[in-house]
Amino acid sequence: MIRSFCTARNAHAAVRKTRTAGRRKGQTKASVPGIAAQPPPQSQMAHDWIGPADPSSNLRPIKFRVPTGESAAEERLRQLRADTQKWNQEFWSNHNQQFNKEKADFIRSWLEKEDFKSVHTDGSKRMPPAEDMSEFYRTFLTEHQHGQLQYQREWYKRNLYIIYLSFRVKMFQLVSKVLMRR
């Protein structure tokens, strides 16, 4: 009886699966508010939207909302945030690309030093062991340290300025809300 129960349940599950597979293609709207595959157009945005991590820079892009009646301070803050986002995106995608390129070059030269076999007998890729890779990690870090320090200095300045400006904007908004209430 248990076996028949299990098979009946599996058969039922299989039927539901094929049915819902068809239904899935029809429905594309996510029924959770605030989450979507793409951000809505500007007119429908109530807040900023943050997206999935960019594969080259690992940073999450933010789509900024431009409210009607935006003050000069708010616009300045938004421009600064957008500019910083672009600058970050550029830096990290270049940096990661450089990392991948140098890593590939290192592995290629390691394979050449070994014996040109890039694939093990069982078909998987052949990679240098950890001690050899640590050599690469060390040289990469020391080569790019100067650039990283310059980036860090600039990032700290921008981040502090963004926090300061957003504090001013927030205070202004609070005060104007209180005044409007009165």
Next chain:
Amino acid sequence: MRPSVFVLQQRAGVAVLRAVVLQQGGRNSCVNVWQTGEAPARCLSTWNNPWNRRRQSPCIRWYSSKAPSSITPQHTYKVVSRDRAGNDLRRILPTSASVPASSTEPLQGDSRQETDNNKPTTIAEDGVPATGVDDVDADPEVLPPNQLWREQRLDLAKLPGYYMKLSKIRLTGLVVISAMGGYYMAPGSHDFFTFLLAMTGTGLTSCAANTINQVFEVPFDSQMDRTRNRVLVRGLLSPLHAVGFATVAGSTGALLLYNWINPLTAALGVGNLALYTLLYTPMKRMSIANTWVGSVVGAIPPLMGWAACTGQLEAGAWVLAGILYSWQFPHFNALSWRLRPDYSRAGYCMMSVTNPDLCRRVALRHCLLITTICSLAPFTNLTTWAFAFNSLPLNIYFSYLGWKFYEDANNQSARRLFMASLWHLPTLLLCMFICKKSLHDKDKKDNVKAFTDFVVGFHPFPVLPFHRL
């Protein structure tokens, strides 16, 4: 249930991995999985998409690898297809296209950037490779939650959770425990409310320090697997909100300590906060000396607890601080060993990347230093002499693991040392609490005097009645 092979896909563009499900519980329970070509995943937990929950048997099932420790990343997988393996397990062992062959290459070092295979190799349910993967994945019902756009609206119900994550509540808890240890071991009188206030103040300053650290590390945290899902990286709170939280927590903690405890504790708390945020956080990218600064940061909380009890720092306080200072090195060096690729790419200057020999040497050196300090702790009247002997087996085992890491540093020895450090410190502190001097002091004899009496009295000659000669 017969084992079956699930083909799991992480996301579009990342190749699949195959998992053999050996045991399966109910729909929402854990599944034991053995993955081909990698170290076995301990457990997977499943959940259904929230918008599919009303369906009885969901067609989309999300699995996540349960991180066995905080340093391994959590990956989300989607079941793409499944076939019964039957009894022929050898058939399940084909080479997986996604996993690296070398077992010494750290698993969690492979972030998205480092996978070489970018071709989608999804296998559709009828066995034919799916070519148009992208249009399927554009469907929000098919994408995992972390690949969708999210509105940046503050969810007040989740705010306490966000604050706990911002303040790294587990780390803060350990800091408070070490401050409790300092309070308990201090020879002053113990008062419950003073204790509570001191611990609250310490906890609040620690929360503030961790939050400020996260505010400034957002782009660097996004690069590393371990930290990719932090609150500010995911945009769940704005940086201003986080800074506001840190300001409120830090100032409340400092004022609490200043007003109700004593100025020394408040000064130590504020000094620790400044050291962590203004010195350690920027230094992480400048030089490897950041590890030493970070160890000082870890050694200050017991000093705070001690000062809260007695109002000054006696020799015993420095012994306790010394033990915590030395402990940081094997703990952190073992942790950072496995994260070398991530640190290198994100630009962090750590010993494990720039000078691996120094990393291993320093870890071993400080393991031995802990042993020495614990053996000499009774001289400061902090503990009885029993502590020197009781802590010896613990410290010798820890030093043995440090020696193994020094001799042959690989992921396994690093992991063993790191895991051991996690239980070594609480056990050592417990031992110390049991051997506290005032608990066992019947005649309040000074330990140094007891030691010198013992040494002088230890002579091999029989006592001759010289006064009779």
